[in-house]
Amino acid sequence: MIKTLSNNISFLRTTLYISAFVILVVGALTYRSITEVTKSSELITHTYKVNVELEQILSNLKDAETGQRGYIITKDSVFLEPYISGRSKINNSFAELKVLTKDDTILKESLIKVNSLINKRLLAFQTSYRSLPKGDIEDPNFIENFRNGRALMDSIRDNIKGIIKLQNNLLKQRRSEYESDLMATPLLLFSLLLCSLILMYVAYNSIYKNIKRLKATNEELEIFKESTNQSEIVSKHGSWTYNVKKDEFTYSDNLYRLLGEQPQSFKPTIENFLTYVHPDDVEKLTMQVEQMKENIELPYIYYRVVHKNGNIKHLKAYGKSVVNEDDETVLLGTTADITDEIISFRILEERNAELERNNKELSSFNYVASHDLQEPLRKIQTFLSRLIDEEEGKLSEKGNKYIDRIQNAATRMRLLIDDLLQFSRSNKADKVFEESNINLLLEAAKQDLAEVISAENAVITSDTFPTITVIPFQIQQLFVNLIGNAIKYRMEGKIPKINITHQIVEAENEDNIIKPKYSHYHKITFTDNGIGFDNQYADQIFVLFSRLHNKDQYSGTGIGLSICKKIVENHKGYITASGQPEKGAVFTVYLPIAK
Incomplete structure (x- = not known):
């Protein structure tokens, strides 16, 4: 919006500059046109004046000539009056023409020639009437002088007419220029004024649109300002x-x-x-x-x-x-x-302190579970063993049955305590990641399960693993639990077979990885030929204390797979399970590859 307004302002400024320039041009052209018209008018007037003076000279000469003839015929000196006054008038006309032709060299030379001829004509006139002997107009000298005067008059008349003709041509040209200026000037002025009006209309239209846009922008800014004020109030x-x-x-x-x-x-x-x-x-x-x-x-x-x-x-x-x-x-x-944040932080600190106290209490409970609770359990099992050894033949059938139940309960109690301790250790915050040889951790897990593997003749095959950054003891425990789980839930009459594979996969190609934080993962798959399970329980089996089978059918506490899930989560990975009844199960572990 700001950029658009800036562009409009630049356009408006340019338009106003152009309009002002056009107005200045109109003014300059108007002044020039008026000057040209005035000059043309003055030139026309000048030409008229020259022609008038020339016509006046010719008229005065004619009057002088007429007077000459009257004097010759009548001998009356009254007829000499046009000659006497004509000479003065002719001089005045030449004086006026001298002023009018001061800038015109050609016309000035022509007038000098005419003036010379006029002087000769007047001199011839004077000589003619003075040389007339006693009114004898037949006198040869008189006739010759008279004819010379007439020739001079014709020459004067021809020269003046030539000058007048030239002036008339010039007058015609100047009239044409004058009329052209008169016609062109209004058209040019009208065109320029029309352009100015168009530019001013464009500028006005742009100003009007800008005002409307500015008004809309101001309204939006007012709304934004109020929204900002309310936002500040709400967000404190x-x-x-x-x-x-x-x-x-x-x-x-x-x-x-x-x-x-x-x-x-x-x-x-x-x-x-x-x-x-x-x-x-x-x-x-x-x-x-x-x-x-x-x-x-x-x-x-x-x-x-x-x-x-x-x-x-x-x-x-x-x-x-x-x-x-x-x-x-x-x-x-x-x-x-941030008062509420400070209060919340203090409450969080108090809760963290309380949690730390609870963790310490949990650690104390772990110590009690691992020492104080197991000690009386060991004594129970010891005294039961002595009771069986010493009183085996003396007890009734019902008594032996009770003792068997006590032994089974004590064994389950020991397993439960061991699994709880194991689960507690998997929750500890002191997790140290190391670059580990997974193959060695797998072999260590097999050694932990050596007796079970040997007793069931289990067959375990595996790929060669790369070095992976993990928490070593937790990954070893993961292998122990998953392999032990596969052997425990074996098919009756079948040798347990467990196949462990490894590959590196892209997260986007794996449906089991939801909202991945890494692009690539190590995919470790455990496949067995055991009793399997219904896929509807695929998520349930990882829940703490969850069991799909009766404790009389399969021993266990329902904690082992929960420990597996916790270990994988500690590594920011994923674990999934799938299976089919009587056809085995598949457990898949994804461990991230940090880059």
Whole structure:
């Protein structure tokens, strides 16, 4: 959202710059067009003035010529008046033309030529009427001078007409330019103004959309702010910022509540904040704040605050520096109320202490079970053995039956105590993992079961195992229990056969591994040809004291497989079982490969 608004602002700024540029161009072109039109108008006026003055000169010459003829015919000096005044007027016109043609060299030269011809024509006129002898118009000299004057007048008229023609052509050209400027200027101005209006509309439309988007964003921010406030209240934490350059703090509303105050009830400064800190923590917190200002970082710190009602709260604070849009370093921090956590931790400590006491009591119980309970059991078995040896023939059939039952009960009691001790040892926390030769541990387990294996003629085959990091004595006990279990539940009349295999597998390919924490595991499989079991009891057989068969059918305490499961769990592995009645059972152990 912020990126989109930034892009829109850049677009809007560019559009406004272009609009301003177009307006400046419109103004410049308008000024240029008006200047050109004014210049064209002045040139046209100038051409008109030149033509008017030329026409005026020609008219004055004609008047002078007409007056000359009238004088010749009538000898009346009144007819000389146009000549006399015409000369003055012609001079005035030439003076005006001199001003008008000061920048036009060609026209100036043409006027000089015309002026020379006019002077000759006026001189010829003067010579003609002065040389007229007694009104004799037939005089040859007079006729010659008269004709020369006429030729000069024709030449003057032709030159002036030529100049006027050139000026008219120039006038026509200037009118065309003037009309072109008059037509092009409004069209250009209209086009540029239209472009400006389009750009301004685009800018307005963009501003309108941005305002709507900004309004929606502000509403979302208000919702987010309220959500954040509620979240801070629910999670019991507050936020704060520290502007390094300005040395200013800002506190969220809930930070004030953590201090037991109303939101924004005091100025957010360190000095004001320290007034709420527990006296024993003020010095430590002050030092940590100074380090925060120096390093622009605040690691997790813990301190207590005291509310006005006397309640003590435990707080935890943390801060991380960022650089804002104004290139200012700002420390963003959060402060959480961890009073409930502290209370829970203390309760946990008390429970851990209680658990440790219970463990010590359990250890005492183990000692009692392994020594004090077994001692009277041994005496019972000893006295029963003596009673049988000494009184065997003296007891009744019922008495012998009772003694057998007492012996069986004592034996089961001894097995139960031994298995409980074994289970207790598998639960101990002092588990030392070592790189172990599994083949040696398997052989040690066979030695522990040598008598049973020999008595039942059991056949045990196994793969060669790699070195695995395990708790050695527990893995040996695992082998003892699983092999012993397979021999115990053998098929009547069949030699027990146990096959132990090993392979390395990927966790994702094994259905028995649920939510694996490792990618690869050692898979150790124990397969026997014993009595098997119904698969519906596959999970039940690992439960403590769980038995699938009557104790009169098979001896045991129901603890052996529970010990196996506990050992595998100590190794963060898995153990599963499957079987079919009268067809044997399969126990699978997965031990993780740590990488």
